[in-house]
Amino acid sequence: MKRTGPRVGKFFAAGGDIYAAAGTLGQADEAHVGQRIIRLVDDGVVSPAWVADHGSANCPTANPAGTLGLQHDQVLAPRVNPKVLVDTTDATGRCHDPGGGALEIVDVSGIADPAFEPREVHLVRLRGFSHTATGDPERPWLVYNSNSDFSGSNWIDVVDLGTCVAGPNVPLAEKRERCRPKVFRIPFQPEWTRQRNWFNGQLRPGTEASCHDITVRGGRLYCAALNATLILDVSGLTNASGNVRGTPIPCTLRHGTLTGALVTDCNGAGPGSPSAEGWRFLGTFNQPGRDCAPPPLVSTTCNSNLFVPASQGVAISHEADPSHDGKLMFVTDERGGGVVPAGASCPTGAEDQDLWNGGIHAFDVRDPTSIRYALTPEGKKAVFRSDPIVPAATFCDVHVIEQVPGEQRIVAAYYSQGTKIVDYRVDRDGRVTFDEVAGIVLPNANTWAVQVFRVVKNPDGTRTYFFMASDINRGIDVFSWTGPPGRASGPGVRRAGRPRTTWG
Numbered sequence: 220m221k222r223t224g225p226r227v228g229k230f231f232a233a234g235g236d237i238y239a240a241a242g243t244l245g246q247a248d249e250a251h252v253g254q255r256i257i258r259l260v261d262d263g264v265v266s267p268a269w270v271a272d273h274g275s276a277n278c279p280t281a282n283p284a285g286t287l288g289l290q291h292d293q294v295l296a297p298r299v300n301p302k303v304l305v306d307t308t309d310a311t312g313r314c315h316d317p318g319g320g321a322l323e324i325v326d327v328s329g330i331a332d333p334a335f336e337p338r339e340v341h342l343v344r345l346r347g348f349s350h351t352a353t354g355d356p357e358r359p360w361l362v363y364n365s366n367s368d369f370s371g372s373n374w375i376d377v378v379d380l381g382t383c384v385a386g387p388n389v390p391l392a393e394k395r396e397r398c399r400p401k402v403f404r405i406p407f408q409p410e411w412t413r414q415r416n417w418f419n420g421q422l423r424p425g426t427e428a429s430c431h432d433i434t435v436r437g438g439r440l441y442c443a444a445l446n447a448t449l450i451l452d453v454s455g456l457t458n459a460s461g462n463v464r465g466t467p468i469p470c471t472l473r474h475g476t477l478t479g480a481l482v483t484d485c486n487g488a489g490p491g492s493p494s495a496e497g498w499r500f501l502g503t504f505n506q507p508g509r510d511c512a513p514p515p516l517v518s519t520t521c522n523s524n525l526f527v528p529a530s531q532g533v534a535i536s537h538e539a540d541p542s543h544d545g546k547l548m549f550v551t552d553e554r555g556g557g558v559v560p561a562g563a564s565c566p567t568g569a570e571d572q573d574l575w576n577g578g579i580h581a582f583d584v585r586d587p588t589s590i591r592y593a594l595t596p597e598g599k600k601a602v603f604r605s606d607p608i609v610p611a612a613t614f615c616d617v618h619v620i621e622q623v624p625g626e627q628r629i630v631a632a633y634y635s636q637g638t639k640i641v642d643y644r645v646d647r648d649g650r651v652t653f654d655e656v657a658g659i660v661l662p663n664a665n666t667w668a669v670q671v672f673r674v675v676k677n678p679d680g681t682r683t684y685f686f687m688a689s690d691i692n693r694g695i696d697v698f699s700w701t702g703p704p705g706r707a708s709g710p711g712v713r714r715a716g717r718p719r720t721t722w723g
Contacts, residue, residue: 230672230687231295234331236261237672240304241689242291243276244667252276253291254306256330256337257695259672265685267697273325273337275306275313292351295327296359302328302384303340305362307349315477319344319486321364322352322378326394329387338391340383341398342475342482346489347372353433358457360384365430369445369519373412373427375405376485377456377495379463395480401467402485403495405451407444411500414446414508417527422505423517432538439501439587441539441548448536448550449503450587456497466493501587507532523555523562528573529616530602533580534562540620541584542627543708547593547643547651548584549629551617552577557634558613565607565615565636577616578604579631579641581651596650603641603653608660611635614691619668623684628705630686632666633658638688642705657700665691677701 230239237260243252253275258268276291289310295301304327308320322343329335347366355361360381366372383398407427414426428445435441438454457463469492470485511521524534529552537553554577555562565576581593581601593601607615614634621630631639637660643653669688676682682704688696 229293229295230259230298230670231301232299233301236331238270238330239672239687240293240295240327241687241695242293242306244290244691254293254304254325254337255695256304256327259685259687259697265673265697265699267695271330271335271337273304273306273339275308275315275323275325275339277315290350292349294352294354294362296354296362296380296384298359300328301330302326302386303380304337305352305354305380307352307364309348309350309367312348313342315475316342316344316482317476318473318482318484320348321345321485322349322362324380324383324398324400326391328385328389332387335387339478339480340391340394341400341480342478343378343400343402344482344484344486345376345402346486347429351432353435355435355453357438358461360461361457361463363430363433363435363440365433365442367431367445368429370425370427372429373407373409373490375407375430375433375440375442376468377403377405377463379403381461398481399472400483401463402470402483402488403463403465404468404488404492405498406490406494407449408500410505411449411503412444412447413505414510415505416514417507417510417524417532418514423508426508426519431536434538434540436541437545439541439545440498441541443536443539443550445536446508447503447505448533448539448548448582448590450501450548450584450590452499452501453497455499456495458497463495463497465496468492502584502590504582504590506536507534509534521555521562522559523574525561525574529554529575529577529604530573531600534577537617538619540622543622543625546583546585546649547645548582548590549620550580550582551620552580553618554616555613557616557618560612563613563615563634564611566610566612575615576604576607578602579617579620579629579653581643581653583649593649593651595652596646596648601651601653603643603655605631605633605636605639605655605658607636608658609635609664614665618666621670623671623674623705625708626705627708630669630671632669632688634665634667635660637661637664637666638669638686640700640702644706657702659698659700661690661693661696663692665693667691680704
């Protein structure tokens, strides 16, 4: 039988209400949870409330100071009445599974029942672990793993969770017995992800990287691969039965350590392993990447680029997100990894801020075999960088962006600079203009991710947008903003002047 399903996401519907799953960073103290599930909308009313936790991070890691990369990203499948939540583990691995890290498959099938407790069904160990994970919007049993390695793991692992998806009436023990994930690999050619030297235009051997983050939309996969950004066609990755084409990589089924769930261990599968079939490479854009030494020296330890301005090139390709019509690709530049000066600094009033404050770069991908910068009406590279509001020695660049459905509007989590609402427009010549229409910086903000979960149309033509933000310092914030709608995502649509805007 062909397997189909609705879209996956971190917001989901269950029992008619809207919920969210939020992961926690790995450097916190013991008992800092892992995945926290909250209800955002109860019987049509926005009323945030805690629902449940899954303690995948409920014990200290081996090196707390070094686990900023341990993000506990998540995938929910499907988005309506989800059966499983997939939790990610990177950096030093998971304390309850010392043999490795990657994906933890958690049963959330009965989350609308107040008596339900999420429990792990199965664990998967992958070479390079898992920095982020992405669910396929049309095939919610498929999860794409991003290990975010600068070298040594130049591929995407695709995990088929088909045997792990079951309803709330199936006992946990039976779910654990049924769940047998298969892992397939999409290998990269070295030149797809190599850094392009800023001083001579040549690709630098040894800089091959894997995806930091993946977006899948319209049968295309957009990979922000740290030193480059590439696009694949994955529409033919599965056959008519929904099974991944090709040969799975070799893995071993093991007993868990501090968990009753079994573990699929694929740690030993290195370069040269069997690959998936049915996918195609479309194109890549090799970024200037990290460089903090003058030529001919090479140094990437600064985690930034001290020669290419933030308005001219991407030091760290962090996220790649296509516009609704697929003509543009937005790439975020997390200079300094968010924490390393000078790339992640933004002192206000400084005369020269060109080398820090990484922003959002727009690329023309109408022909994905020839990716190029989109231009402004003035002929410059189309790049959005917010003006700093709060002086910050670190954590001053963009982190995660989300697009408002049906609108040419981006919501950006901008670390110490809070939440930014950024509109973009494309003229008849394909020239792109960014416009920051609103922003909010909450006290002691270090905004990690923010997304709209509800939009209400008002009689006066405005719209009220409800947001959930995950903040490194503050935890979870839920707030609203009322303002004009963004331009419709179709071409040639205009809107009237802007009414008054309010935050709530």
